[in-house]
Amino acid sequence: MQIQGNKPVVVSKQALQRMPYYLEYLKKLRARGVEFVSAPMIAQDLKLNEVQVRKDLAAVSSVGGRPKTGFSVPELLQNMESFLGYNDVNEAVLVGVGALGRALLSYKGFSNYGLKIIAAFDTDPSLYNTELRGTAIFPAERLTELCARLKIRIGIVTVPAGQAQAVCDMLVAGGVLAIWNFAPIHLNVPPNILAQNENMAASLAMLSKHLRQKLETETD
Amino acid sequence: MQIQGNKPVVVSKQALQRMPYYLEYLKKLRARGVEFVSAPMIAQDLKLNEVQVRKDLAAVSSVGGRPKTGFSVPELLQNMESFLGYNDVNEAVLVGVGALGRALLSYKGFSNYGLKIIAAFDTDPSLYNTELRGTAIFPAERLTELCARLKIRIGIVTVPAGQAQAVCDMLVAGGVLAIWNFAPIHLNVPPNILAQNENMAASLAMLSKHLRQKLETETD
């Protein structure tokens, strides 16, 4: 719960996950020079419910929208970015320099989301003391120590499923507060620590199920 | 809705997304030689509600569990894999051979999920007629044509946000039925076509919000 002005605004998990889509959409509008946008308009373009959009916007926007006009695009953009915390930078470490780890290290876009990966870790000695796109790679044994020393708050886990829990424990021991987990397993973390799963296997499950249904009805 | 035996079993979206975690968990049990597992046991390990687990299992498992014993691990595993469709192979194309696209092409694990990427596309001519880990890269202009000819059903979109909708349209034109979208935008697709978003920006939003709350209460 967050207090803005004097009305308490609750944001559901789902709503929070929709925010990045609003943000991208608003950026597109700004690029086109659009000054105002209404909830029904956004709803139409993003294929969402009008009321849902209005509630979502109410949660982030300090200033209300105006009848017949809607919301100011630049204002909404600023509110959204500050709401999502993309303005202040969070430093992170990445553990597991495999294919996926490498891709994330190479991705420049994270700076737009307030994320900065400042070190990587792996167990492969041939990688030690090398760099990938400017990020140094350290031995996994030093994970806890370096997290603590550098006051790292975010750990990105891109190791195979079998090692993910061990890595997670090391991150927690190092004082990390939030973990972005790409392994398809449940991580046990203490309360107060967030384990956010990037559940690619779940996406694949959705794809697979959809396809099966389509192909079944096709052959009926 | 799915009919097994003669009782209709509905699987909620959320339940479907939990399945991969059950699957990995069951694999771990099998590796340890565990023969039976009960819903309360799974719930405890995966930090889920016992009833939820039982309902989820009921949705996939043709055979019920037994009091005092639970479910047979191998049986459950088999049911889960066939439920998720990981046994039959779906062919896919990938569009956008950037950092992320490369990572996905390099990832061997997709075969475990019944996914096989058989071609990649990009607009960079220097990539044409090259291969990445055995997957040929074609010009993006040929996307629709090749999808249709190869009867591809799944498209993986790893292009920047600005191009995602155009790529999506080409895939749909080529007869693709399901799209796995990594761009942080909403894709407009016809009904019957699934646009499954891998919403990494949403994960970052969750991380960012959690951190902000933690750090705020710390300084109070």
Place this chain on the structure above:
DNA sequence: GATATATCGGTATAATAATATCGATATATC
């Protein structure tokens, strides 16, 4: 073999999230 009990499966309730409804109002239009 009798008894106690862990677990199951079904039904009921509660919590959460999405959508519908409606009066109020600022602004575009005449």
Place this chain on the structure above:
DNA sequence: GATATATCGATATTATTATACCGATATATC
């Protein structure tokens, strides 16, 4: 300046999902 209306914001309803409850039963234990 008067009027019509698009949009807002608040409240009510519905849908979905999660959790609690409870009788039935197979099996472990004595």
